Amino acid sequence: MDVNIFYIHQYKFEYVCDIIPETDDNGNIIEYYPQDLYKKKEFVQLNEYGKGPFCRFKIPTFWAKKEGVYCIFSDEQLVYVGECVDLSKRFNMGYGNISPRNCFKGGQPTNCKVNNFILNEIKQGKSVKLYFLETKERFEIEKELIEKFHPQWNSQSGKNIRSNNRVLNEIGMGVKITKDKCNNIKSASVRSGGYEELSAYLKRITGDSIRLTFKEIERIINRTLPPSAYKHAAWWANGGHSHANYWLKVGWRVEKIALGDWVVFSRK
DNA sequence: GAGGATCTCACGAAACTTTC
DNA sequence: GAAAGTTTCGTGAGATCCTC
Numbered sequence: 001m002d003v004n005i006f007y008i009h010q011y012k013f014e015y016v017c018d019i020i021p022e023t024d025d026n027g028n029i030i031e032y033y034p035q036d037l038y039k040k041k042e043f044v045q046l047n048e049y050g051k052g053p054f055c056r057f058k059i060p061t062f063w064a065k066k067e068g069v070y071c072i073f074s075d076e077q078l079v080y081v082g083e084c085v086d087l088s089k090r091f092n093m094g095y096g097n098i099s100p101r102n103c104f105k106g107g108q109p110t111n112c113k114v115n116n117f118i119l120n121e122i123k124q125g126k127s128v129k130l131y132f133l134e135t136k137e138r139f140e141i142e143k144e145l146i147e148k149f150h151p152q153w154n155s156q157s158g159k160n161i162r163s164n165n166r167v168l169n170e171i172g173m174g175v176k177i178t179k180d181k182c183n184n185i186k187s188a189s190v191r192s193g194g195y196e197e198l199s200a201y202l203k204r205i206t207g208d209s210i211r212l213t214f215k216e217i218e219r220i221i222n223r224t225l226p227p228s229a230y231k232h233a234a235w236w237a238n239g240g241h242s243h244a245n246y247w248l249k250v251g252w253r254v255e256k257i258a259l260g261d262w263v264v265f266s267r268k
Numbered sequence: 269g270a271g272g273a274t275c276t277c278a279c280g281a282a283a284c285t286t287t288c
Numbered sequence: 289g290a291a292a293g294t295t296t297c298g299t300g301a302g303a304t305c306c307t308c
Contacts, residue, residue, distance in 0.1 A: 082278095083279095084279085085279080085280075086280090089280090090279095092293085093293075093294065093295085094279095097293090097294075097295095099294065099295045099296075100295080100296095101295065101296050101297085102295085102296090108277085108278070108279090109276085109277070109278090110277070110278065110279095111278095236298095254298095
């Protein structure tokens with residue numbers, strides 16, 4: 001019997017390693033608080049799991065560039081299922097090493113959550129083991145396992161559904177209702193929140209790029225920008241939001257952004 | 269109730285830093 | 289200088305809130 005093989009449902013997972021946090025000379029786990037190192041910490045809020053403490057750990061680099069589904073077990077109990085395109089990166093740069101930025105909103109709360117949970121399990125004397133299934137069908141299998149086992153650390157909403165839709169889209173079966181809704185310019189113009197004025201303004205620009213301050217944009221749209229525009233760079237992403245269509249549809253994209261200060265638009 | 273606006277999550281790419 | 293490691297940013301997508 002191969003002790004490195006473990007069947008979860010009908011899938012053959014390989015044992016990767018035990019997760020072992022770094023310890024000091026006395027064998028005590030080194031806990032750290034990377035959020036203190038973030039230069040802009042005064043301007044952003046910690047995410048739900050950003051408070052820490054966190055630990056550092058690594059898995060063998062043998063697992064680099066391996067795409068598939070991973071499972072984390074705590075004392076023989078399946079606690080988390082995830083997917084990745086590179087297992088080594090996911091753990092050695094993601095879960096195993098929390099960067100300062102990731103403790104804050106707009107960072108990677110899942111990394112914080114999993115790292116902190118692993119630390120707590122190990123502090124309670126439990127052993128945390130990692131298993132991996134190399135597969136291209138990572139989204140489908142991840143979803144299937146989460147639905148079947150309801151692992152404690154997996155969130156119940158958002159990602160799983162998104163992953164499923166991503167798969168459907170990738171195989172050409174997705175019905176992109178959300179995107180179609182966003183592209184419904186006729187109704188959007190009725191409730192555009194002033195962004196039509198921004199479209200019109202950009203349409204009149206003759207150069208290839210323009211830098212506008214937040215105040216200038218507010219004057220153009222004749223209202224204040226929403227708080228999210230000040231807090232989240234994601235608000236300015238070129239897609240994924242209905243308001244982005246107001247600059248995209250006239251051939252512009254956001255090139256650079258200084259939150260709360262200015263935005264550089266450039267022609268697509 | 270419909271649909272736009274906002275918030276949040278998650279991944280990967282890019283940029284930057286460190287090590288050899 | 290190249291490779292490896294680390295950190296930050298950009299993007300896409302779903303959930304929820306809000307307005308009409």
